Amino acid sequence: MSTIFRLDASIRQDGSVTRAVADTLEETIAEELGSPAVVRRDLGSNPIDPTLWPLAAFAGYTPEEQRTPEQVAAIQDAAALADEVVSADVLVFAVPLYNFGVSQHFKAWYDLVATDPRLSVGQSTVTGKPAFLVTARGGGYGAGTPREGWDHATGWMRRVLEDVWGLDLDVIETELTLAEVTPQMAELRDLAREQLAESHETARRSGRSVTIKLRPAA
Numbered sequence: 001m002s003t004i005f006r007l008d009a010s011i012r013q014d015g016s017v018t019r020a021v022a023d024t025l026e027e028t029i030a031e032e033l034g035s036p037a038v039v040r041r042d043l044g045s046n047p048i049d050p051t052l053w054p055l056a057a058f059a060g061y062t063p064e065e066q067r068t069p070e071q072v073a074a075i076q077d078a079a080a081l082a083d084e085v086v087s088a089d090v091l092v093f094a095v096p097l098y099n100f101g102v103s104q105h106f107k108a109w110y111d112l113v114a115t116d117p118r119l120s121v122g123q124s125t126v127t128g129k130p131a132f133l134v135t136a137r138g139g140g141y142g143a144g145t146p147r148e149g150w151d152h153a154t155g156w157m158r159r160v161l162e163d164v165w166g167l168d169l170d171v172i173e174t175e176l177t178l179a180e181v182t183p184q185m186a187e188l189r190d191l192a193r194e195q196l197a198e199s200h201e202t203a204r205r206s207g208r209s210v211t212i213k214l215r216p217a218a
């Protein structure tokens, strides 16, 4: 049976655009793969303890027999998180833009799993695995807009998922998600609704490509 690994980093459950678009994606992938198992890692409601990363990171530089019990436990936690990624057939990451940067929950998770040798720089064991990044931004960051270049999250996430881990990554981006609740963005609401509908359509299209991505190269 195939397995989907689904990670969510939105700090809200209700009204979350990344969760909704990732749901559409996951449903489509599940239809394609025929009832796969789904392993969920909800960082929004269950963030990673930030004290684990320094313990696991420095444990890597400490001879095994000199590691503290806390370091050993942190390495085990990192390995358990890495198992979820390494053993899945398809990876879905749903991560919003916060404060012009990457979600701290996603960064804390990444920092910890990347201490595991299977997911560290230059040693990735997940190269070529099909993966999807669903992201959302409250504002607009397109070319020529005042905030062009202010999204410092998507580029970093692409870097670590595509370049460091070598995943076969599709990115689904939705902008203007704050238009509905921001009076100054009222004139952008139609555009925002169009973009959201487009993202769900892209999620369905991307999801349907999963079987082709999973096919072994001839």
Ligand SMILES: Cc1cc2nc3c(=O)[nH]c(=O)nc-3n(C[C@H](O)[C@H](O)[C@H](O)COP(=O)(O)O)c2cc1C
Residues within 6 Å of the ligand: 010, 011, 012, 015, 016, 017, 018, 019, 096, 097, 098, 099, 100, 101, 136, 137, 138, 139, 140, 177, 178
């Ligand atoms: C604390 C916080 C900070 C945010 N910072 C930004 C930001 O810097 N730029 C932006 O465009 N939107 C920002 N947003 C809006 C979110 O990116 C937007 O609401 C997005 O849809 C959140 O993802 P979700 O819908 O899955 O919860 C912020 C939202 C919150 C709650």
